[in-house]
Amino acid sequence: MKESKNLDRRSFLTRASIGGAAAAAGGTALAAPAIAQDMPSINWRMASSFPTSLDTIYGGAPEFAKRLEEATDGKFKLQVFAAGEIVPGLDAINAATDGTVECAHSVGYYNWGKDPAFACGADLPFTFSGRAKAAYNYHGGGLERYNEFLEQYNLVSFPGGNTGTQMGGWYRKEINTVADLQGLKMRIAGLAGRVLSKLGVVPQQIAGGDIYAALEKGTIDATEFVGPYDDSKLGFQKVAPYYYYPGFWEGGPTVSFFFNKAQWDQLPDTYKSLVRTCAQATDQNMQAKYDSKNPPALKELVAAGAQLRPFSEEILTASFDAANEVYAELSAENEWFKTQYEAMLEFRNDWYLYAQTAEYTFDTFMMIQQRNGKLAPNAG
Structure with missing residues (x-):
């Protein structure tokens, strides 16, 4: 009896597997993602302000393009051009403004000569660390204020990286x-x-x-x-x-994605949401890369004579x-500069008040342990 039940079970699993495979082959088992079915195909060009040799800061653009293409099942494609391939690096933001390209990966202070308020979205001396800047951008109204300013230049922007201090x-x-x-x-x-x-x-x-x-x-x-x-x-x-x-x-320079506003406004809401999500992931990942690569690089520089x-x-x-x-x-x-700068001042004051407590005390104690040789492997 037991052997008969096992045979019946194997027979059932075999029939189920064959049926599932046949259904899949017939295209009825798994539907294509809704985005792939319903959303338009988009092909945009992005001008970077950076050469490919700076793989970490330049790398934010191809990383963002890859994330976006994967999230849309290949429907939204971005072709990234390094500095000088379409326009000089310092002209990338202007190329997005005038529609030469649909978007740019750059730093706002490159355009500070055109309008000093551009620098507020990137960095101002003695304002924020990278972590503080992220808090200000995403939860302190910084990004909203910056985009209000950028409307006059036909741009929409989202953070796309940070080097840290x-x-x-x-x-x-x-x-x-x-x-x-x-x-x-x-x-x-x-x-x-x-x-x-x-x-x-x-x-x-x-x-x-x-x-x-x-x-x-x-x-x-x-x-x-x-x-x-x-x-x-x-x-x-x-x-x-x-x-x-x-x-x-x-102290915390924000690298940004700048989108031509006319092109941005034509995107479906789903794509806009995915752009914001992929940009924020790229933003945070860039600083993590720098935080991992800078320590060994500094030791190598000192060994080489720095x-x-x-x-x-x-x-x-x-x-x-x-x-x-x-x-x-x-x-x-x-x-516009005054509006953004004054908002930064209020946020900065509270940030560095709080930063003196848990974060600063913990980091300072751990730095002392490092100097005393207690953090090295086998230091015990």
């Missing part, structure tokens, strides 16, 4: 006091250049590929770039060995005061 750059000589900044020719542009110029720095705008030669020849005395992982590819420590921190002008130096409190305080002077000037000139 950057380094303060490479210097041919030590910088200990504000007096050491006088006449310093530094590759730094935009809003940060305007701040440092108040302290005697002479800002220089030089393309990334030309920085090393300019440092080697003494055409410039210093350069800012990004952080250990990206900087390690350029060999700056050979010609400007003093590596300062922090890059107070970029000499780490913190900016003195004198320099940081003078720079903070200079930044506030610039913000007062810009607020008097530009209402």
Whole structure:
């Protein structure tokens, strides 16, 4: 009897498997995803402000494109073009505004000369860390205010990455006091250049590929770039060995996706929702990548001759005061800048009040343990 029941069971499973396979072959068992059935096919182009060699920051664009294509079962395709392939990197946002491309992956402060309020969506010196900026963007009204401003430029934007706090750059000589900044020719542009110029720095705008030669020849005395992982590819420590921190002008720079608003408005709501979701995933993942890649890269740079130096409190305080002077000037000139900046101030004050409690205390204690050698493997 038992053997008979087992045979019946095997017979049933066999028939069920055959039936299921036949039904699937006939196209009746599994329906295609609703998006694949009902949504339009979209083919857009995205202009990046970054070269492919900066794989982490450039990589946000192809990562976003992959996420979006997978989420739509291949219906929404984005072709990404690196800086210079369609337009120069600094023109990517303008290309999205005028419809040369449907979207761009860039940093708002690249357009600060066109309108200083563009910088508010990226970073302002002495405002936020990457984590604080994410809180402000997603839950402090930052993203909504930025998009209100961008309407006049036919743009809609969502965060698309963050490097975390950057380094303060490479210097041919030590910088200990504000007096050491006088006449310093530094590759730094935009809003940060305007701040440092108040302290005697002479800002220089030089393309990334030309920085090393300019440092080697003494055409410039210093350069800012990004952080250990990206900087390690350029060999700056050979010609400007003093590596300062922090890059107070970029405490939490938001890289953004900028969409041509006319094109954005034509998207179905489902696609708009997926764009926001994929953008936020890319935004958070970029900082996680930098957080994983920067520690080993910094150790390699030091081993190769980089000499780490913190900016003195004198320099940081003078720079903070200079930044506030610039913000007062810009607020008097530009209402959109003023609106966004004043909202940042309120959020920043509460953030750094809270940050002094649990987070700061925990991190400080763990840093002390690291310096005491207690966090290393087999330290017990």
